[in-house]
Amino acid sequence: MPSLRVPYSWLREYVQAPATVDEIAARLHMAGMEVDRVERVGGAWGDKVRVARIQKLEKHPNADKLQLATVEFGAAQPKTVVTGATNIAAGDVVPYGELGAEYVDGHTGERVVMKPKNMRGITSEGMILSAKELGLGEDHDGIMQLAKSLTVGVLLQDAIGDAVIVMEIAPNRPDALSILGIAREVAALYNVKLTEPRAAELPGKLDPSLLTIRIEDDRACPRFAAAYLEGIRIEPSPDWMQRRLVAAGMRPITNIVDITNYVMLEIGQPLHAYDATMLRGRVLVARKAKRGERLRTLDSKDRALRPEDLVIADGERALGLAGVMGGEDSEIRPNTTTVALEAASFEPLGIRRSSDAHGLQGSSGSAAARRFGLDLSPALVSLALARAVSLMGEHAGGRLIGSTDVYPHPRDRAHVRLRGSDVPRVLGASIASAESADALRRLGFDVQVADDTIDTYAPAFRTDIGIAEDIVEEVARIVGYDRIPTRLPFGPLPAHERHPLDVFRERVRDVLVGFGLQDTISYAAIDPAWLTKLTADGSPLAPEPLRITNPTTVSQSVMRPTLRASLLDTASRNLRHREGVGFFEISPVYLPRKAELPEERWTVGILLAGQAEPVHEGETWLTSPRSWDLHDLRGITIGLRDAVGAGPVKGALQRGGPGLHPGRSLRIESDGRVVAVGGQLDPRVAAMWELPEHATFVAEFELAHLLSETPAHPSAVMPSRYPAAIREIAIVVDEARPYGEVEQAITEAAKGVAESVALRDLYRGPQVGAGKKSFAVRVVLRSATGTLSEEDVEKALKRIQGRLERGLGASLRS
């Protein structure tokens, strides 16, 4: 939002509210005029900096470039200070800081406390100070000259100190982007009188042989006024004006330029002053740039103009980019005596586009362009012009020769009719029409209240008023938002139907947190180089990502199509300061789709790396250190399925996942794509990320797929009330035979009575011979319908034995 610095002393010229500056700032803030802070000008000067007069000035005995100034400042004894300044003379009134005063070092810009300083053999008793040293601006060329009318000896703070209300003005209120605009708000809020600034009478007539104004595009330039002044003397503007400009954040230059800036700050309307003798053909034209036209702007840049750019031109050439920046050719010079002063109104969109196209937007742009880029009222044109003419008469010797104003289609004041009930309807507060009308009149609206209608006519400078709600807001701002009561919505509640995936996502999160894994969230935009480091050969693991066309940094320049890189990065960074990590992330990945918005596919990523035990690093008194292993990862993923109540896996289970160890990973394919992967990270990939080559494990799966495998509600199992028969069997099989087949064979052979199968031990060694392994398995046999007899148990075991021997070529050992 555009910011505005409001020096309190300046504000008080137009409005005097019965309140302190802090109270006024707070009130403005609560009325929607955002106050960032209140700065004290001279707050740091305290009681150590005073108004002083230079009694005499002598040469330093030991240095050509130094002088000794004797200053009186109200104390019994004057003091002698050593100074290198050349802009002073005896009799000047200047700021004097005693030892211990705080000031800004002119070279470093830092705040320092004044200490006794020996300069070529003479100790300076304090300092006389420049504007920069006082924190009043950048001027460090000489000692700040104070008005001779100031009383010597008073605190500088009392003489020229001030407060500045630093504000942020909403872009729909360019009228308030000015001291007068804020004064109007203060007057409305406190219901006190507003004193408008002095302005000259403009004759509205100008001899065309001196200057003619022409608008060629009245959409881009709805109003163009100018004044013609002679007898101008270019000199520094008066002290008070310079001080105000500095306090408001602008740099004083010379009187004419300063006055245009001063009026812009005061009224909100930018102005432009031309040396009238430089205008060829004695015309000022608002027109679109010609093809191939060029302009050298005030920032000394040669610019190729675009045909869409609006320029102000004389009879032959473009003089400036209208509303954005003036040109060098026609600027005010030290010897200028005749001034053509322009006040115009421009269509904001065109201004914004021109300033964007020429790289003059935002903070690099001109103060004028920032204002013209908003919907500034053309009504301000005549006021600002008259005010500037008046100031140029007072402070630059300017004689008004004539003025002109081209305004082909004057803009109507906004008229909004609302129902009397609209204010309470929107606010929920009982505010009567009469009170609303009063609030609006304080803001300068004309208001007519009839039976059920309120007709409002906004002041001409307000361009933000268009609908009833705008009027309601104005009323609410003035009566105060505190008048709005608090209540809770009533009436029928809309049906609740939270998306099942959102609910499921939070369930998965709870389960994984419950498993002791840390929940993480990483940046959704990543470095594209990461995507080439996910497989051993650099081949892509995911589709080509969406690219951010204007990234702030390459490290966040593509939307991640996989969580893998983020998981590896998080692990890698954490393993620099710990032995092991176990964490997960649930976030969408972004997958481009042809000619529509990308798919944002919610994905769960789990990563285990390094040490699993001890949980508390280094604490081994109850546990022995061990690394994460594949079975940990499998336990977590299978445990998650169990915890959320997932049914059987949907899709084809295959060995090997992209970027993972080919023999120690799995993937699930469904609907022609991989919906889940898990296993040990390919050790070559682990090495690229500085992760443990043999102890990094990853799982990733689509949340929606897991949800599709999960029934909405679990189905209950009735526990059997009959006793169990528990048997242990040792089963010797070929090394290549997976355990799953053994367990499946047992369950199928003893269908109906095999309640559970547990692997007690896996043995390889001389007792079973080479190429063989032995599973020790505990089988719990139990029936839901009755106690199993010894005979039933024997029969079931025989069936199991038969199936294992015939089906799997196993041999059973006792």
Added chain:
Amino acid sequence: MATATDLKGLADRAVKEISSAADEAALEAVRVRYLSRKDGLITAATKEIATLPAAEKPGYGKAVNEAKQRVESALEERGRALREGAIAKSLSETADLTLPPRRVRVGHMHPIARTIREITRILGSMGFESVEGPEVEYDYYSFEALNIPRDHPARDKFNSFWIANPLGDPTDRRVGLRPHTSPMQIRVMEKRKPPVRVVVPGRCYRFEATDATHESIFFQYEGLAIDEQISMADLKGVLYSFARQLFGGERKVRFRPDYFPFTEPSAEIAFDCFVCDGSGTTNKGRCATCGGSGWIEAAGCGMVHPEALRRVDYDPSKYQGFAFGGGVERLAMLLTGTPDIRLFHENDMRYLESV
């Protein structure tokens, strides 16, 4: 064959061994030696009864039973004494409870996830259903439908990231990363008829420099309520209640005018700073949490602009309502005392385990 006298001797020996059994394991060994079903010494004698002539059975049987009962009751008595002794001994012991425990692995919910859950829970209790929407979004929903046409000065506040799709962009539709969750206001209203009451949490993106309080990728929450009589008073009520439930008890709430193109009137809601209790200063000077203002700005809000309602074919003369939106990180920072917003995405386990 053993005589009754032998049996008595056997029992005597057993009782003696029982009384000298030092613990339950020794006692069990004695029981097995004498009473084991398979080869206990007394069990063996019992089995002999069957082989005796009928006349001798009663006498011998009685002797066996007596011996067995003596041993069993001695076992029981000694067993009880041993257990009681063990309990008494155990009770006299103390453990060093300052030793580190057998650690359980503990996971923590991410503070953002937890804050979002808290936000949606509180607003859910007021009838706001939680819905989510796309992060990669059409310019239309991010801006235009919200009354922020291209070149609108308010767009300066929402510097956006724009997206190039490797498969080709939708014709004529500019796609970017949403700078706020507000597009979902439009998407929800397009799909539903009033009454509407939703809360939308989600990731947002803005092209801006990052510092301790700004991230270019962050989370927002958005509330929307539309019905025939929803007013600013309801907005104030919902946000006050939200603040009290989130921060507890006596949180002060400030409601002041603000400007957003898609609400009219607009407001900003702030809570009094719970670090300095709204004073703006702490014993260390200016309060760093609120920057000395005593207030913490939490959300922008207002009545949905009639233009936005018209765009989704809601009749603004019949329906009205409010919207509000704020940063999740801001709330999470306040709730956890997190000093730097970048910690949320850094995933340093030392931080995440602390919050």
